[in-house]
Amino acid sequence: MAGRVHVIGAGMAGLAAATSLASRGTRVVLYEAAKWAGGRCRSYEDASLGCRIDNGNHLLLSGNHATMAYLARIGAADSLTGPNRPVFPFIDLVSGAAWTLRLNRGRLPWWVLRKSWRVPNTKARDYLALRRLDRARADDTVAALLGDLDPLYDNLLEPLAIAALNTKPRIAAAAPLAAVIAESLRRGGRASMPRFPKIGLSESFVDPALAYLRERGTELRFGTRIAGMTVSDAHVTGLVGPNMDEIIAPDERVVLATPPWVAADLLAGLTVPDAFEAILNLHFRAGIDAGEAGFYGLLGGAAEWVFEKTEVVSVTISAANDRIDTDSDALALEVWSDLRRAFGLPRTVPPYRVVKEKRATFAATPEQLARRPDAATRFKNLVLAGDYTATGLPATIEGAVRSGETAATFA
Ligand SMILES: Cc1cc2nc3c(=O)[nH]c(=O)nc-3n(C[C@H](O)[C@H](O)[C@H](O)COP(=O)(O)OP(=O)(O)OC[C@H]3O[C@@H](n4cnc5c(N)ncnc54)[C@H](O)[C@@H]3O)c2cc1C
Incomplete structure (x- = not known):
């Protein structure tokens, strides 16, 4: 042996x-x-909030096949949750508009032909430009390769890149984003279902x-x-x-x-x-209705994603080196006012915890x-x-x- x-x-x-x-x-x-x-x-366990929290929201995709195999091995395949369709809902905090990116399940991306399934004000051909990622060279940044695709860039590619790379797209390499998209979006909705833990x-x-x-x-x-x-x-x-x-x-x-x-x-x-990038998570002892997906992407505010959890509302600010020294109370006030606008919540900030992970990931x-x-x-x-x-x-x-x-x- x-x-x-x-x-x-x-x-x-x-x-x-x-x-x-x-x-x-x-x-x-x-x-x-x-x-x-x-x-x-x-x-x-967070003693002051009186409940369990995660160090930070973690979003996976059904196409993360190694993770899914790992969960199956340890008997935890059923421990994830998420929408039963490949959807990514967004709220634009500046305009107040809410919209949902909807993919079809199969490999052939006919969803781009449906106006109401796309990012508002984009055209089907904008999505074809994502093929540029196939030619991403080692020194290409996300912004240099895709930055001209407005409004697709501002409303989808930039938030996705920040979520996947934890680095501002202006300096982030395009190649690892290409790898993520090749294993999810390019394989169709079945590989792009958002997934996160049911409990923690x-x-x-x-x-x-x-x-x-x-x-x-x-x-x-x-x-x-x-x-x-x-x-x-x-x-x-x-x-x-x-x-x-x-x-x-x-x-x-x-x-x-x-x-x-x-x-x-x-x-x-x-x-x-x-070189590393921080991620900040704010957990508020409050509740929201986060719709069919259980989370929303937030555009134009301090935070990028908000998740509805059993006992808290959890908000993520990625690529956050420039916010790491912001006072936690000021941060909570700022994020709560965004959440109030989006979900009609009361003015008083509920009990909260700010978790600052200084070296969350290396800078991509x-x-x-x-x-x-x-x-x-x-x-x-x-x-x-x-x-x-x-x-x-x-x-x-x-x-x-x-x-x-x-x-x-x-x-
Ligand atoms: C706030 C936050 C949000 C994130 N969001 C997402 C997301 O949405 N989706 C996603 O897929 N990923 C996300 N990530 C990234 C993901 O969490 C990491 O990529 C992953 O957990 C890294 O795992 P690792 O085993 O490589 O490293 P680590 O998790 O750092 O594990 C290393 C381990 O080694 C131990 N250790 C260190 N030194 C020693 C020593 N000398 N002797 C013994 N043990 C030692 C440490 O205590 C630690 O337990 C996020 C990360 C953070 C922090």
Whole structure:
């Protein structure tokens, strides 16, 4: 029997790698610095709001096939929800107009021929221009490639690009957006159904994975920060932590599934993305009716997306480096006044929590993409996983899961 695999980091990449390995009967040891798993994708109890919240809204698409396979593996395929048709509703906060992008399910995009299914004031031929993405070069930005397609750009492409890349389209690379669109919109509505957790991120992505691992005898070591690795010429020979020293036997392997800055600290000479973008989420103890989709895209306000959750209304501001230092109370007031306009809510701001994820994802600029490392390393028994590795996708759950699956096949 092959030796154990040591997985460092229990975010989505580490959990995907660990569950994939465990499904094949491999013995896994999972090390996690925090006392909980999930990394940048988790839920927790917020004492002041008196309910559970997610660290941030996470939107997936039905075409995220690696994530869907991961959920099926851990028995959580039914834990996502979303509209039963491929729809993306928007509210324009400036004009007050509300409209819904509606796709047909099949591959042939006849929906572009229906005026009422398109973005208002766009023509069918505007959508044909999306083919430009097929020719996206490594240094093309989203704005340079698509920015002339007004009003399609302002009302759909820009918000989609910000959501997918967490980077302002003026500087964001077009190539990873092309990859997302190729796997969703271009495959038709069936691959473009918006999906998000019925209850919370941990209930969908984390807790069932931990249960799956426990059932298969995985050793879960929480509160265990790996601070260094001992190496020989071609192999990792040991893991070192503040209170631990683990020898890696010659037949054992290591999956390093930490964020990029930790990987670079542990592995001298590794080039990784080193510029990041923040995401802010505001959770209000209030309710809205978010219609058939359960969420709305917001145009012309501070935030881009609003989700109706069981106990809170959750709002996302992506690519938010320029808002990270804004006072939380001022931010809440600003966003609440947008929500009031859109949903006719009372003037008084309800209890809220602002969650600021400073390094939510790496900045998806052409320069940063060039810094993404491959999974393989110079050490024969060490492989990298994480949303920052060279998956071709932006830093998303799908990218992280795919990187974990790739690492598991190497390990
Ligand atoms: C607010 C927010 C909103 C987002 N929205 C979306 C969205 O809508 N759709 C989408 O698909 N994606 C979204 N993302 C991105 C998605 O969450 C990430 O791409 C994904 O969770 C990254 O997973 P990862 O495993 O690569 O990294 P991480 O989640 O960072 O996991 C790394 C793990 O390693 C652990 N670790 C670190 N150092 C050590 C060490 N020395 N020893 C042991 N363990 C260590 C960390 O504690 C962590 O648990 C969002 C992210 C944020 C923050």
